[in-house]
Amino acid sequence: MRVLAPILLWLPAALSITIRSPSFVSYDSYQVVRVKTGQHLRTVQEKLSTLSYEQWNHDIHHHIDILLAPGQLSAFQDLAIDYHVMHENLGDSITAESELKARWKRDFGDLSWYDSYHPYEEHKQYFDDLHAAFPNNSEIVSSGSSYEGRDIYGLHLWGDSGPGKPAVLFHGTVHAREWIAAPVNEYIALQLVTGYNAGNNITQLYLNKYDFYIFPFVNPDGFVYTQTNERLWRKNRQPGPGNSTAIGRDINRNWEFGWDANPLGASTNPASQVYKGEAPSDAPENKGLDKFVRKLRDGAGIKLFIDWHSYGQYILTPFGYKETLYAPELGKWTKAASIVSETIRDSSDAKTTFTFGPSGATLYTTTGAAPDHVYSVGRAEWSFTIELPDTGDFGFVLPPDRIRGTVEEQWAGQQALWELLDEEFFDGEGPAIYLGM
Numbered sequence: 001m002r003v004l005a006p007i008l009l010w011l012p013a014a015l016s017i018t019i020r021s022p023s024f025v026s027y028d029s030y031q032v033v034r035v036k037t038g039q040h041l042r043t044v045q046e047k048l049s050t051l052s053y054e055q056w057n058h059d060i061h062h063h064i065d066i067l068l069a070p071g072q073l074s075a076f077q078d079l080a081i082d083y084h085v086m087h088e089n090l091g092d093s094i095t096a097e098s099e100l101k102a103r104w105k106r107d108f109g110d111l112s113w114y115d116s117y118h119p120y121e122e123h124k125q126y127f128d129d130l131h132a133a134f135p136n137n138s139e140i141v142s143s144g145s146s147y148e149g150r151d152i153y154g155l156h157l158w159g160d161s162g163p164g165k166p167a168v169l170f171h172g173t174v175h176a177r178e179w180i181a182a183p184v185n186e187y188i189a190l191q192l193v194t195g196y197n198a199g200n201n202i203t204q205l206y207l208n209k210y211d212f213y214i215f216p217f218v219n220p221d222g223f224v225y226t227q228t229n230e231r232l233w234r235k236n237r238q239p240g241p242g243n244s245t246a247i248g249r250d251i252n253r254n255w256e257f258g259w260d261a262n263p264l265g266a267s268t269n270p271a272s273q274v275y276k277g278e279a280p281s282d283a284p285e286n287k288g289l290d291k292f293v294r295k296l297r298d299g300a301g302i303k304l305f306i307d308w309h310s311y312g313q314y315i316l317t318p319f320g321y322k323e324t325l326y327a328p329e330l331g332k333w334t335k336a337a338s339i340v341s342e343t344i345r346d347s348s349d350a351k352t353t354f355t356f357g358p359s360g361a362t363l364y365t366t367t368g369a370a371p372d373h374v375y376s377v378g379r380a381e382w383s384f385t386i387e388l389p390d391t392g393d394f395g396f397v398l399p400p401d402r403i404r405g406t407v408e409e410q411w412a413g414q415q416a417l418w419e420l421l422d423e424e425f426f427d428g429e430g431p432a433i434y435l436g437m
């Protein structure tokens with residue numbers, strides 16, 4: 001249903017020209033390469049230890065993805081190790097990513113929104129417009145403010161007799177550089193609104209059963225910084241403690257539950273990409289998000305929580321903080337994850353598949369991460385991290401022409417998941433463990 005006046009707002013030709021600061025890190029002539037590891041992991045790590053590089057991935061059993069400065073390239077080639085190039089020139093990839101090829105006009109029904117990436121302010125407008133199209137069944141909500149004072153906005157959606165049903169809660173762009181997370185959240189919100197308005201009985205069924213709370217940007221400062229200054233920024237933009245000149249806490253290591261449970265799960269070094277902060281929830285983003293989680297818990301409860309990340313194509317469940325600890329619900333979570341993965345695989349010719357399992361055992365140990373907290377403290381019945389595409393052709397810098405396919409397959413996956421949320425047949429199966437696929 002089209003309720004907006006047809007305001008035509010032609011966008012500037014390129015994101016880069018409009019919002020980049022003079023100090024934008026160009027990454028010109030930087031290369032991203034995937035180094036094969038497997039049984040040679042030790043040897044490879046030893047060889048790499050002679051270089052300076054930034055590592056992109058954490059699960060290094062099969063490969064390590066690394067970013068190399070131009071000055072390191074010849075030394076890297078001299079190592080004579082097995083690798084292939086992900087980004088020949090990362091600077092060119094970032095420039096290409098920021099060009100708005102589609103000329104999206106301001107109309108949420110125009111799907112060319114999903115053909116390019118957008119500035120933060122436009123994302124905010126997109127949700128305002130979506131709310132305006134669904135005024136009696138939605139509201140814009142806030143999970144507090146970021147360090148720099150940006151609103152952590154979300155859309156709360158409900159059906160015929162709502163609001164007040166158990167919550168489905170989504171957090172996107174937890175890590176600033178994982179740009180694909182926001183369009184996925186937005187596309188799901190769009191499908192709910194347009195499907196409901198069009199009388200789609202499946203959409204109506206879920207909106208009548210659950211209250212959706214969709215937050216596409218829980219780390220808005222970091223996201224804005226990736227567009228103005230440094231495309232590969234991950235954390236929030238809060239200054240480090242004391243005299244430290246380092247910036248940023250990792251919002252996904254700062255949650256209260258299990259915050260200090262395992263020294264391997266996060267870093268106490270303010271300069272680290274996985275800096276946990278000085279105390280649980282000492283990042284303003286976490287403080288607000290946690291308050292919101294507890295409010296939902298104490299209301300109608302949390303049915304489903306998803307923390308949306310990229311990259312790697314994983315569907316992960318608690319626990320992250322202890323790899324040998326299996327939750328009683330692990331059997332049903334894992335079975336559901338396998339069904340979601342199959343649904344996504346069969347939904348398009350891309351045949352995208354996901355690896356699934358408990359996050360600590362499947363990927364690596366994480367302390368103070370959201371899915372453990374929202375399950376243990378928020379008492380969410382279902383709690384996931386979804387690591388979106390790809391598996392490493394492009395990593396964080398996923399080209400805009402991959403957005404549309406990714407959002408569509410996630411919409412297919414979510415419908416399959418929602419169908420399972422109230423199923424009883426999983427009960428009594430016990431914690432069967434299926435790792436990988």
Ligand SMILES: *[C@@H]1O[C@H](CO)[C@@H](O)[C@H](O)[C@H]1NC(C)=O
Binds near residue numbers: 135136
């Ligand atoms: C919202 O509810 C009001 C009051 O019941 C009604 O007048 C209006 O038509 C509704 N709007 C939509 C878009 O359904």
Ligand SMILES: *[C@@H]1O[C@H](CO)[C@@H](O)[C@H](O)[C@H]1NC(C)=O
Binds near residue numbers: 205
């Ligand atoms: C939705 O409607 C279609 C067509 O009328 C019907 O076949 C299907 O069973 C309905 N699904 C639900 C969940 O009500």
Ligand SMILES: *[C@@H]1O[C@H](CO)[C@@H](O)[C@H](O)[C@H]1NC(C)=O
Binds near residue numbers: 242243
């Ligand atoms: C910070 O720097 C000041 C001045 O150099 C110094 O006096 C102080 O001890 C430092 N504080 C910490 C916590 O290191």
Ligand SMILES: [Zn+2]
Binds near residue numbers: 174175178309310
């Ligand atoms: Zn992430």
